[in-house]
Every structure is written in C-alpha cells, then in structure tokens.
Amino acid sequence: MKAGLSRERLVRAGAELADEAGFDQVTVSALARRFDVKVASLYSHLKNSRDLRTGIALLALEELADRAAEALAGRAGKEALTALADVYRDYAHEHPGRYAAAQLRLDPETAAASAGVRHARLARAVLRGYDLDEPDQTHAVRLLGSVFHGYVSLEMGGGFSHSAPDTRETWSRTLDALDALLRNWPDP
Template identity: 45%
Template sequence: MPRTRLDTDRVIATAAALADTEGFDALTVSAVARELGVQPASLYEHVRGRDALLDGVQRLALGELGSRIADAVAGRSARTALQGLADAHRHYAAERPGAWAAMQRTASPQTAQSPEAARVATLLLAVIRGYPVPSDAVVHAARLVGATVNGFLALTRSDAFSHREDDQEASWTTALDALDRALSTWPPEGTP
C-alpha cells in the first residue's frame, strides 16, 4: 500500500473539512489521522497536538474569510461595503460551519498576530473608515459591527430565531440598516 503524502496544508485542510462535516468539537488528531488513513503519530511532524491543529484550522478559516471579504468589499464604500462584509461572514458561516466555529475560539497569540487575522481586521477597519467615524472611535465601531454580525450568526446557528415566523432576511437587513445608521451618525471626536 503506498504511503500517504502529508504536508501541513493537507493536514489542516482535512481537519477543516472534517470540522465542517462532523462538527468542530469532534476535531482531534486521531480523527484527522483516520480521515487521512494514517496513524496519529504521522501527524505530529505537521502539527504538535490538538491545539496546533485547532490553531491551523482557525488560521485557514481566517484566510478564507479574508479572501471572501476582500472580494465582497472591493470598490464599495459605506452601506454597500458593510453589506458585503457582513454577507461574506454570513455565507462563510453557512458554507463552512466547522471552520466558522474554529474562528469562535480564543485565538492564540500567534494566530491573533497572523497575516490572516491582520487581513480580516484591516478589511473591517477599511469598511469602518468609509463612514464619518472619528479616529478615536474606529476600534469601538469595529467592535460594534463584529459583535452585531457575529451575534446574529451565533443566534442563527443555535436556531434561536426558529420559534418565530418572522423573516430572518428582514431581520438581517434591519440589523445592517441599524449598523449603517449608527456608523453614519457616530458622534464627533471627543464627544462624551
């Protein structure tokens, strides 16, 4: 039987795909090894354990999300850029549920300082800068956008909206409209 050729990218991609199908909590070195048809010890050359595996999936997810956001906001500003940013998150969460879940875990210092994380943060800040938000409030505005989008997606994922017949699309649009109004009317710098 030929040996399976492994590299770190393949191990992480397999882990992310497994997280999407089996759930993020099911992600272990042993489960990835089974998926690849190798012994767990074969993976330790590529990942040093479960935490490194989870970090790898988180960075892969950030990289994929960053590419989607970049495409969605290119050439846009204000409301249309905000819509693109939020929709990129929403579609990614729906299409890659395990990879999305990886981004919900606390990032290691290495992941937080990674180029993938920096790209997502830079794109978010670029969208915020398309509004008249003062420089001393950009981080607060970015946190508001992140919390609103992530909160909506977390509630959607947990079926918190399923007990109501109201249209979730209308709620999504309403949330983005509210964010757009908040960002468009942010108080001037130095306002308490």
C-alpha cells in the same frame, strides 16, 4: 505505501471534517481514519491536537479575510457594509465548522500573526464611507465585529428560534439599522 501526508493537507482535511461533523469532532484520530493511516503518523506533521485546531482556525481566518477583501473591492458606504456582513454570514453558513474554528482563542503571538489583523483593517475600510474620527472609529469597528459575530453565532446556535419573522429579514433590517447608526453616530 506513502499516503502523502503534510501539514497543509492535514489542516485542510481537518477543516472539511469540521464542516461535516462539527469542530468538536475534529480529532487526530478521526483525521488518521480519514487518511487510512495510523494515528501516530500524524504526529510527524502536527505538534499536537491543539496545533491541528489552531491550523484550522488560521485557515478559516485567511479564507474569510480573502473573501472580505474581494467583496469590498470597489464598494463603499452601505454597499460595503452589507457586503462585508454577508461575507461573514455566508461563510458561517457554508462552513460552520471552519467558522467555529475561527472563534478559537489564540495565544497573543499567534493572533497577532494571523489574518485577524486584516479583518480589523477591512472593517476600518468600510468605515471610510462614514464620517467617524478616532476614537469613535475604533468603537465602531468593535461594534461591527460584535454585531456580525453575535448575530451569526446566535443564528447558527439556534438562538433565534426558527420562528417568524424570518432571520434573513432581521439580518437585512439589522444592516439598515447599523447603516443608520453609522451615518448618525451619537455624541457622548
């Protein structure tokens, strides 16, 4: 009875498991259980358990970049800014486990070959709508990354006690503020 395992299917199922049970619950054992297969069978398709987690991280980065690229098509300026921001926030809400996986620290070579570089390019694309030269553009790319990641991660971690005002309101005002800042980037 062949179960039809493959690295592809395993990583995808791992991503689902992460979203359902949390990224830290993603284990080779749990995955084997899910396929109703013995644990050792997975080791023909995965190098080790870290390999599984890395695979999920890379998948999440790809999916995020795909969504971002689609969201940015035909948009510019503040519209592009909020579109990109919402991609990150929505993805984290829809796929908390995958989003957590995307935060996994990758070794430099893997990171360089990942969709991470597309993310940087997409952020730069948003900044084309604002008037920034190097090195300010790089500073701004990093600021965008920081705000998006920091906000989403604090929100998901319960860092903002679910009290008034609504976090969606804060999100919208944060994007207003970022837009204002980029249009009016201060001189050193």
